[in-house]
Amino acid sequence: MNELQASTEQHEPLASGLGCSETILPSLPNSDSTHAACEKKQRLFDEIDQLTTRLDKYLRAAEEQYFEMAPLEALLEGDEELDANRLREVRSEYNTLKLPHNSNKHHAWTLDTQITRREQLLNHKTLMAGYTESMANWKADEQELNEKRDSLSTRLEQIQQQAVEDLAKARQAETDAATAYAQSVAWGDTEGEKNANTDAQKAAKNLAAAIEHNRRQHLIINALEQELVIVDQHIAEAQKEHLALQRTALLLAEKVMEEQWNKIAHVLMDMGAKLWAAQRLLGGDQLSLRRLVLPKEGEGFDTWGSRELADRSYKFTVEDILSL
Structure with missing residues (x-):
């Protein structure tokens, strides 16, 4: 109930702050678009005012009923033990109040939805x-x-490959x-043995340095x-936000196109009715248009058919x- 009340408070500024400068729906060819748009706006303003009045009535009734229900609810959910009769x-008494309270909340929710649609x-x-x-x-952020x-x-x-290559190179030098x-020892090459020993010591130092460098590289690798992972999370967030906005935009487009459909359907019905009248005045019977069924989009589940024609x-x- 509080959410509906908060929503009601948000409805009024939106409706009252709009002028006739923004076209509601594209007008059909050969029509006075400005006049039609202003009439459409005024009708929506009037409907919002009427719906808001009804919404406030249901919310007040639900609030009063909840005020009576609250002490009973506390008794039912509290620790106090009640005898069977009590x-x-x-x-x-609680159920007697809860049924109309839920009904009023449902009516309020329905009216709030209708107000939001018109806004x-x-x-x-x-x-x-x-x-x-x-x-x-969001798409630019994702890119x-x-x-x-x-x-x-x-x-x-690059760092992973360099780390492997540097360590392998150092180990190969020691080997x-x-x-x-x-080989110098085997062939009795004293000078070669001395040089090889020096190279081995140098290679051992280089390997130790390479191992330490490899450790630091792995720290960098882990950090990267x-x-x-963080970048992937941001990408997923950008995609999620983009899809959410896309759905919201599609829902809005659906509402607008439903109104456009209904407007065009009205024109089509008038043309069909005129054709029907011509055929009736000629003494004939209308056969093909008797099968006509046009759905009314948006609120409700009505259709227009041959009876309306x-x-x-x-x-x-x-x-x-x-x-x-």
Whole structure:
């Protein structure tokens, strides 16, 4: 209930702050677009005012009922033990209040949804511009993060490869020095033995330095891998936000197109009714249009069909039909 009240407080500034400068829906060809847009806006404003009045009524009723329910709810959920008769009495009184309370909350939720729909229709251009701009920003962030990820991945591969090569090179140098020393001893080459021993000591020092360097390289590798994890998290967040905004924008577009469909369907129904009237005046019977079913989009699950066409056809005179 509190969420609905907060939502109601947000409805009023949006509706009252809009003027007739923003077109609600694209007008059909050969129509007075400015006049039609202003009429559409005014109708939506009036509907919002009416719906808000009804919403406030339901919210007040639900609040009053909850005020009566709260002490009973505390008794039912509290630690105090109640005898069977008292417990039955409390439950009965609580349920008697809970049923209309839930009904009022449901009505309030339905009205709040209807108000939100009309506010979005009034302000759909501004809202859509904001959604598309935000989507573009998140897409740009994702692209920048992907470039950063590629750079990090390339650098990580280079360091990993360098670490393996440096250590392998140092170990091979120590192995070569040991082999040279052994060969000098085997062939009695005293000078070669001395040089090989010096090379072996040098290789051992280089290997120790290479092992220490390799340890530092692995620290860098671990840090880069962690940074890649963080970048991947940011990429996933950017994708999630972009998809969420895209869904919100699509829902708004759906509402606007539903209104556009209904508007065009009304024009189509009038044309069908005029055709129906012409055929009736000619003494014929309408066969094909009897199968017509046009769904009404948006709120409700209504359809327009042959009954509506027949009823509408009687509003057209011969003069109306002849003014092609």
